[in-house]
Amino acid sequence: MNSANVRWPDSLWAAMTPRGPDLPELTGTAEADVIVIGGGFTGLSTALHLREKGVDVAIVEAMEPGWGASGRNNGQVIPTLSRPDPDDIVAKHGPAGERFVNLLRDSASTLFDVARRYQIQAEQEQSGWVQPVHSPGRIKIAERRVRQWSKYGAQVELLSRDQTRQMLGSDAWFGGFWNKTGGHINPLALSRGLAQVVLERGGRIYARSPATSFERLNDRWIVKTAKGEISGRALIVASNAYTGEFSKSLMPAIAHEVMPVLSWQMATQPLTDNVRKTIIPGRQAMSDTHGELYFARYDARNRLVTGGAVIGPGNKAERIKTRVAERLQRLWPQIGPVSFDYIWNGYVGMTTDFLPRIHRLGPNAYGWTGCNGRAVALSIALGDELSKAVRGLPEKDLALPFTDPAPIVGHGLLRRLAPLMLMVYRRRDAREIA
Secondary structure, three states, rough: OOOHOOOOOOOHHHHHHOOOOOOOOEEEEEEEEEEEOOOHHHHHHHHHHHHOOOOOOOEOOOOOOOOOOOHOOOOOOOOOOOOOOOHHHHHHHHHHHHHHHHHOOOOOHHHHHHHHOOOOOOOEEEOOEEOOOHHHHHHHHHHHHHHHHHHHHOOEEOOOOOHHHHHHHOOOOOOOEEEEOOEEHHHHHHHHHHHHHHHOOOOEEEEOEEEEEEEEEEOOOEEEOOOOOEEEEEEEEEOHOOOOOOOOOOOOOHHHHEEEEEEEEEEEEOOOOHOOOOOOOOOOOOOOOOOOOOEEEEEEOOEEEEEEOOOOOOOOOHHHHHHHHHHHHEEEEEEEEEEEEEEEOOOEEEEEOOOOOEEEEEEOOOEEOOOOOOEEEEEHHHHHHHHHHHOOOOHHHHOOEEEEOOOOOOOHHHHHHHHHHHHHHHHHHHOOOO
């Protein structure tokens, strides 16, 4: 397989982003000091930070950098988790959790700083991220998050209903939570930009080379692919929700502790200037408190990039286009008729408690999974921390709350049933709860 034969999703990002660097497959035998499995945000960030310290690193990527979740997502840069708040994280993980909270607090700024430092052109806009609340009682969620994140020095603000109306151009919400460091990017452009920087600094990236297994042998990690193998002193597994998609034997304990849930993304035709100025006029990223999430942001061409979820048989793409178009017209009546130029999907790795899973996999080996829809900013920041781990920094200095892999019992059956959770979310969304 060569790069021309890699099938990319029919996404806005794939259509608008200059192609990435030409990369070789892994054939024969190779060596590196650190091997990274996965060429998404985490793997690329890890490799970049290692190269900045002069460490020899090689990425083994199943397809091409950004092919998976890192190039398919909505591109919202959000410095929080989806459900757990700082107090939840610290209660579970203690001092390591507190260090992780600080990492998470700064994760959006970390991403934008990396893009600026390396002059990566990723349509980045650090315009802030807003979480509006969709029922009056849920204002308590916003109040709690502002209170807790303020305690850790985050740049957050509680929004009244009037402020939310002015910021979003809609009467649909009842207040909200604004994090001023967030924003949005073209995620595929960021992935390809990071890959180019890694190569320019002497890193290696092997593409179209799905890792089939890894093992510890004679104090070295051996990663095997269909056409070759590579050995290294240290190993990072950074394949997240796609860990089990190319090889069931790669790391089943990690693959089975997350539920890969299909998330649909779509982009409207460019809005006219007059309409655009009335819908999220400040160009913030927005995702609200619905379990069946309502979210939207602009791209550089003034397309509204949004999405949703769908269950049941039939033409899912057409059904979700109809559903989301009706939603946009309900939220912003001024938008008029809605049509979508692009629609695509990809996996989100969900955990049972909405917390990420960070693991020691053996001597000088680490991995993480469980993005829960919040991996864009977090992955870049975690890449730096994982690079520190394999360079030997003490655990007390790492923002990595380690746990043991905990596979979900009955994972295969639950994966088939997972889409039905959408009905549960819809029922909860209709209730007045805080």
